[in-house]
Amino acid sequence: MDINTIKSEFPIFSKKINGKSLVYLDSSNSSQKPISVLNSLDNFYKNEFSNIGRSIHSLAVNATNKFEETRISVKKFINANSKEEIIFTKNATESINLVATTFGQQNINKGDEILITELEHHSNYVPWHYLRETKGAVIKFAPINDDGDIIIEKLKELITSKTKIIAVTHLSNVTGTIVPIKEIVEIARKKNIPVLVDGCQSAPHIKIDVKDLDCDFYAISCHKVYGPTGVGILYAKKKWLEKLPPYIGGGGMISEVKKNKITYAPLPEKYEAGTMPTAEVVAFNESIKFIESIGMENIINHEKKLTNYALENLKNINSVNIIGNPKNKAGVISFVIKGIHPHDISTIVDEEGVAIRAGHHCCQILHDRLNLPATARASIGMYNTKEDIDVLCEAIKNCRKVFELK
Amino acid sequence: MDINTIKSEFPIFSKKINGKSLVYLDSSNSSQKPISVLNSLDNFYKNEFSNIGRSIHSLAVNATNKFEETRISVKKFINANSKEEIIFTKNATESINLVATTFGQQNINKGDEILITELEHHSNYVPWHYLRETKGAVIKFAPINDDGDIIIEKLKELITSKTKIIAVTHLSNVTGTIVPIKEIVEIARKKNIPVLVDGCQSAPHIKIDVKDLDCDFYAISCHKVYGPTGVGILYAKKKWLEKLPPYIGGGGMISEVKKNKITYAPLPEKYEAGTMPTAEVVAFNESIKFIESIGMENIINHEKKLTNYALENLKNINSVNIIGNPKNKAGVISFVIKGIHPHDISTIVDEEGVAIRAGHHCCQILHDRLNLPATARASIGMYNTKEDIDVLCEAIKNCRKVFELK
Amino acid sequence: MDLKQLYQDIILEHGKSPRNFGKCDKYTHKARGHNPLCGDKIEVYLKLDKEKKVEDLSFEGNGCAISIASTSIMTETVKGKSLKITKEIIIDFLNMVKNLQEIKSKELDEDQKIKIMSLSGVKQYPMRVKCATLAWHTLTSALDGKKDEVNTEAAE
């Protein structure tokens, strides 16, 4: 597929916002969906819908097979060892909570340490905070430098004999920092500490290879990977899923249920309680196929070029200040403009059809570190073009006009 | 809308199964979806998609409004006091786990008792079982009689000063028993015991009025209420939601996040962590509108007639044995045939395009009580017709032929 | 929609140079307001005299032009008014930005009315209504002597 025609695969781009073409630069928040995904969703509901894994009539058999096909696709997409290592959740937040809760239940005691970083999204902090509240765990924050890179030496120093788990993002949703996960896993491996990776931002934008990363847990949100809302993924090494207790309890995750005793289903069912987002999981297979039809390499190249183009052009606008300058940066560009609050920026560019996000992006710790109450963020998806960036830049210039700044 | 033309609103019924028209009698498992719901889903993704509650651009504003409109519709649908009492989850199983976990954390100690019934689905037992494992709670099962009705007198006797919560289904997914919730709540109220109602089966088939029931918690799965997969609902009295600790932690459910302290968002956000099944929640509004356009009274009447018709006709088939004979029965009909295992029944009727379920329907305790390893179950939805029942009965007769039974 | 309706000169000016910024002397009441969506935070300080008149009123914090301007204009408008009239003005203001109702209070002079009405543009920008109302909810909370901070998510 030609990278220039990708946009036409996404129906939403025929829509007008305030009379202008939509310039969608909020993909870090959630991505738009290609037509093949929407057709799959629609087709499944219209022609094939059934609950899975429970009934044995023809519809149910077909639905179950399709559902499991997505699991196999995900396994390949992230290069997991087996499909038992792929658990479907409702979003990455649930994936991380699943690990924090079950791992915490089994392995965290008073005084034990959990090591996260200043880059983390609330979804990779609040679940660990619960263990601080309920178990008396200690949370340590590996610091970042002014460029937005984690200071690996400092992270190393923070590891003690009490460190029970390291939880770190693969790609910052504020600075665009690509974190050297392999390096961190190697450090952790030497001390036998498991590593959870928040892969929310990385999954749509860089090649994921969990075998190569050798991390223990990897969390993904499908709605950010050009898929439907309502589905997340937890990858976990089989040994963990076998060892950890179950999480949500209910239908589908049990083996035998007696009045005095319950045994649980084998993997992956053990962690998939209740009716799953069946249609959405089935449709997510098309998201993976879509990405693969283009090729992750091509997507990376395209987004890289666009990011550089955007950075150059934004830097040329008087008084735009880009947040962070990490060694390895993906298409997440947060910025501030002196004299204009990010919220006002967002409202003003929206008038030109430009969708960006303003606020703390669920990263209050990072904003405290940067000493900023809020930032504006333009984030790039595979469907963005140079024209999108041009419109963004013009719209930003307009902010200064509206605010009568020289 | 004419009850006889309802079926035409469901696209799936133009499909053929094994060359035959689909006779879908597995609605207790999951219901089919009307075209208006699917159009809403498709339209939202194609023209309006954005993450909600975070960004302030036009798409996000519109999406957030639509999302909140569904919350208001749900509030009205079940007659809750305020929209803060409506929490969106991923399914009813999560809704019940949310209550068991947070209520248990705060109110269950060693030796405390949880009272459930022999009718309960695993989703209303396993979450409580966790409290038995982690907290040393005791689970008591209110017994049923041979008709499949809960013996209220026995339930009363099982209440002690240690009973901390009563969790009970509104409508059995095996016997079709409609449980007298009001009566149970009145008993519980006198002893100040909160009541959780598993409303999975009731929500699509009887009028829900949580104010009238006066229950504390009510769990619903939208996919059983003619809605998309991936969405559940928890209704809870505001006083509980205010008092109980948060459940899943992450983006969207916080107020202020510091390195040493976290405060949580007000209701309902406190319980809605991470990106929600946005499109699915938006589309669920159409499910409610669809039900209301027909009128719950009309649906109840239609299903009542059909249930009676089915019971009469099934009873006339030699050796079909209907499970349970509750005082008040909805359109859930489980049965066995002497000499033919339910799985074989399901396979054989499937050949005629008839989708029923075979197994223990996530109710092993109930099947133990009935001394049956498995049952076959035909369950009725608003789209079923007398012709569906006729096809089912013919297909069942065929089972005896295939098995060469006289 | 017209951005100039939202960002009127009065608002830009108050946004840039807010009045009554800082802690006022010997305040008797204070309250904190917070908009978690954008991270806007303000603290309102209030001095009620014996006759229950708002003798002094000031604020600290940061936020977008709309929320700072709204807070600044609020302090200017309410200072010197009695408790009762202050509450009337708050209700007037909230009705205006949410339902575009006119300002009814007879206790405001033309200049004050114009300033308050300069905030009516937010009605066209639903996500920004909270920016405009944060200060006013926080003032109510300060007057009521509530301990909890105001949270726009709960306030709406």
Add this chain to the structure above:
Amino acid sequence: MDLKQLYQDIILEHGKSPRNFGKCDKYTHKARGHNPLCGDKIEVYLKLDKEKKVEDLSFEGNGCAISIASTSIMTETVKGKSLKITKEIIIDFLNMVKNLQEIKSKELDEDQKIKIMSLSGVKQYPMRVKCATLAWHTLTSALDGKKDEVNTEAAE
């Protein structure tokens, strides 16, 4: 698809009157199999003699016609075979129902082959494959002396 392919007379007959039902005398191995989807449960009892020959083999439990017939036929087929050949037959069987491969083992007589092949119809009924294979997985587990029960969800 044809139901008669699935429910061949041999299967119906074994389903109705299973052979080797009950606990066999002085069994040396046993294992439990469970199909959580349908609740089918079987227990396989096995007596290996000193030469590692399956001297006796029986089962208890309940399930659908397919799973009972498959178990019954399995006990008939395997009884008297050496451990090595038993394992060969198990692999043969699993290959047959999953991939429609022919029975390769030379240790089965025609009658036994026909009986085993009567189960090949499940290939057309994916949800029923587990019914047919439960017994065979459970036998493997008994031979391996595993403690865990076999669970069809894990076995496939």
